[in-house]
Amino acid sequence: MENPTYDTTIVRSFVNWSILWGLVAILVGVLISFQMVNPDLNIAPWFTYGRLRPLHTNAGIYGWGIGSFMALYLYMVQRLCRTGLWSPTLAKVQLYLFNATIITAAVTLVLGFQTSKEYHEMEWPVDLMIVVLWVIFSVNIIMTIIKRREEQMYVSLWYMLASLVGVAILFLVNSAAVPVSLFKSYSAFAGTNDANVQWWFGHNAVAMVLTAPPLAIFYYFLPKSTGVPIYSHRLSIVAFWSLIFMYLWTGAHHLLWTPVPDWVQTLAMGFSVMLIAPSWGSVFNGYLSMNGQWHQMKENYLVKFLILGITFYGLQTLQGPLQAIRSFSAFIHYTDWVPGHVHMGTLGWVSLVIFAAIYYLYPRLCGTELHSIPLANLHFWLVLVGQLIYSVSMWIAGVLQASMWHAINPDGSLSFTFMETVVRLYPYWWIRALGGVLYLVGVLIFIYNIYKTAAKAQPQSVPATENA
Amino acid sequence: MWEKKPVILLILATAAILVGTCITMVLPFVWVNTEADRITSVTPYTPLQQDGRDVYIREGCNNCHSQTVRPLVAEVLRYGDYSKSGEFVYDRPFLWGSRRTGPDLARIGGKYPDAWHYKHMADPQSMVPRSNMPDYDFLTEAEIDPEYSRKKMETLGFPFTEAQISSLEGKTEMDAMVAYLQKLGSDIPWRQSAKTEVVGELANPSPKDKAAIRAGQLLYADNCAMCHAEDLTGDIGPALDEPYLDDADLFRLIHDGIEDGGMPSFAALGSARLWQLVNFINYRKQP
Structure with a gap:
């Protein structure tokens, strides 16, 4: 069988752009973490916390997250299918549209054109751009899979396909709105219904954007980096189907104790706890693949990123179900605990796995070696420590805050006014900002390393001979 | 089989996704926002209130303030009656939020007088020292466009009068924001039903006690100074520097608040x- 020609420049371009948007997300994140301790850093009207926080989350999830996933899907699909892309032209269009969408989203959010729906703040014209972008992307991936020259579809392809259809369903329903003007619309749903639709979307965006794609990457790049296969194919199958079946029931765990019907909350709580099983199915599959290979943790910097990534996934999927239990939610919901949880998932699990994948493929696409492995190790430790400082300080702050909110004196009055609880959090917010700065430094080192690697690139991209 | 057929995998994955979706997301529409949920005293927003709500959305206030009180003891004590589904039927989108960097606002309506909100929005730290809320002074410079408001009310299908639209002329986004905040949570008479009454004789347990006066001074700075001024000379609220009421009546007044005067309980x-x-207010000057 002749060697297929893989389209590599498009993958590199997507990686470059996603890194840029990732940098924007982290810079804005660091800025708003300082705004929390010093309100003078809010520059009204464009750069207030209320407008920048959506910019931070959207640049992170869509610019850095989806941008990287697009790059990695385009990379993996060609190799797993042993064929070039169905349409390289469409992939180029996708790149331009992706950047146009992210730029439009960023500008409009700062200008205050936002819907208020978390992780879906963009107004309807941007939503339309996203729909077109997603269709272009999905068609190219699905058609490439259909014309593949490898009979069996590997695990990564299942997760990729599920995420393509999952995101489409979630996004279309939650976008439903009636426009009043070019940049203002009202949700098609009202009140309690709107809340339930939004968190069905919000939580499953976590499933379809921040779980399925990183799992696809993990299942591909762990064997690639270590040279050992995934431990159990059967476990992969069970984990995949139960994960995509169960996730969709859990959105209302964001709405415990609210006016959403109790039975919806109870189902969400039950399914959230059950989700531990499929999540840990993948975690065990990763760990058990390393049997007899744990020495690679010392020798192979990619393995550190991947194994720590899946470890944070495991912790995330234990902490998440815990938070979804009514009594615990009553305590920690609305506190700083929650951003601590979210950032373990995004900075720990998702980003570590993306870093590993980029470190793996970038030198190969450039036909060279990584500029510096010691710098990659430094990057690893900075982002690991930065993220731990962030999450641990926020968990402590959250518990402190919750205890103060709920504290009641013997005469039945509240022990603390709201401001008394806020003042006690300032030290933790400083510590969190420090964690963010460390993470930022780590990412700057990563960017430098990738830049130097690109500078060494051979003019001709290598013919693909590696096996899937 | 499905591992070799992408189209079949896509169909099966879609089916798997739709089961939980239909049961937990689609099915609740059968009960939520129906007659069973309806609370007759809950009314749609007026044009000015809806404009305020849109400013609230534009500024992303929901990133720091929630708008739903949970049925938990401390929460009901702090904010007021827990939220009911029927109170939100006119909310497009919902604004329950997910984080309380600032306090919940579901029951803020009627808690403070308008003047408190104007001052607080323009310069939060002047009212609440050490608050980390940004200034929203610029809202006083942005005027409402009445024609755009009309279009929004028509889109939402809310009732409005021409007088309401023409009265928007010259109003600012700050006026709209305050009108919106004052509407929040006040459609149901929860304050009346939650009201507690002081019964029996009221006797000051430690009149003129130095420690009590000192503790009172700290409480005053946190809870009262924003309206009655640090030196008790009055601002939004009246001056308290001259003898005002006897101990028992003063206790009763602070306990109950003055509903139509804007003084919270x-x-x-x-x-x-x-x-x-x-003790602080009545005896701070006494030797």
Whole structure:
């Protein structure tokens, strides 16, 4: 069988752009973490916390997250299918549209054109751009899979396909709105219904954007980096189907104790706890693949990123179900605990796995070696420590805050006014900002390393001979 | 089989995704926002209130303030009656939020007088020292466009009068924001039903006690100074620097608040702290 020609420049371009948007997300994140301790850093009207926080989350999830996933899907699909892309032209269009969408989203959010729906703040014209972008992307991936020259579809392809259809369903329903003007619309749903639709979307965006794609990457790049296969194919199958079946029931765990019907909350709580099983199915599959290979943790910097990534996934999927239990939610919901949880998932699990994948493929696409492995190790430790400082300080702050909110004196009055609880959090917010700065430094080192690697690139991209 | 057929995998994955979706997301529409949920006293927003709501959305206030009180003891004590589904039927989108960097606002309506909100929005730290809320002074410079408001009310299908639209002329986004905040949570008469009454004789447990006066001073700075000024000379609220009421009546007033005068009830502070406040206000000048 002749060697297929893989389209590599498009993958590199997507990686470059996603890194840029990732940098924007982290810079804005660091800025708003300082705004929390010093309100003078809010520059009204464009750069207030209320407008920048959506910019931070959207640049992170869509610019850095989806941008990287697009790059990695385009990379993996060609190799797993042993064929070039169905349409390289469409992939180029996708790149331009992706950047146009992210730029439009960023500008409009700062200008205050936002819907208020978390992780879906963009107004309807941007939503339309996203729909077109997603269709272009999905068609190219699905058609490439259909014309593949490898009979069996590997695990990564299942997760990729599920995420393509999952995101489409979630996004279309939650976008439903009636426009009043070019940049203002009202949700098609009202009140309690709107809340339930939004968190069905919000939580499953976590499933379809921040779980399925990183799992696809993990299942591909762990064997690639270590040279050992995934431990159990059967476990992969069970984990995949139960994960995509169960996730969709859990959105209302964001709405415990609210006016959403109790039975919806109870189902969400039950399914959230059950989700531990499929999540840990993948975690065990990763760990058990390393049997007899744990020495690679010392020798192979990619393995550190991947194994720590899946470890944070495991912790995330234990902490998440815990938070979804009514009594615990009553305590920690609305506190700083929650951003601590979210950032373990995004900075720990998702980003570590993306870093590993980029470190793996970038030198190969450039036909060279990584500029510096010691710098990659430094990057690893900075982002690991930065993220731990962030999450641990926020968990402590959250518990402190919750205890103060709920504290009641013997005469039945509240022990603390709201401001008394806020003042006690300032030290933790400083510590969190420090964690963010460390993470930022780590990412700057990563960017430098990738830049130097690109500078060494051979003019001709290598013919693909590696096996899937 | 499905591992070799992408189209079949896509169909099966879609089916798997749709089961939970239909049961937990689609099915609740059968019950939520129906007649069973309806609360007759809950009304749609007026044009000015809806404009305020849109400013609230534009500024992303929901990133720091939630708008739903949970049925938990401390929460009901702090904010007021827990939220009911029927209170939100006109909310497009919902604004329940997910984080309380600032306090919940579901029951903020009627808690403070308008003047408090104008000052607080323009310069939060002047009212709440050490608050980390940004200034929203610029809202006073942005005027409302009445024609755009009309279009929004028509889109939402809310009733409005021409007088309401023409009265928007010259109003600013700050006026709209305050009107919106004052509407929040006040459609149901929860304040009346949650009201507690002081019964029996009221006797100051520690009149003129130095420690009580000192504790009262701290409480005053946190809870009262924003309206009655640090030196008790009055601002939004009246001056308190001259003898005002006797101990028992002052206690009752702080405990109950003055509903039509804009003074909130401070019953949640508990009687021990209320007496400390009384001691500070009435005896701070006495040797």
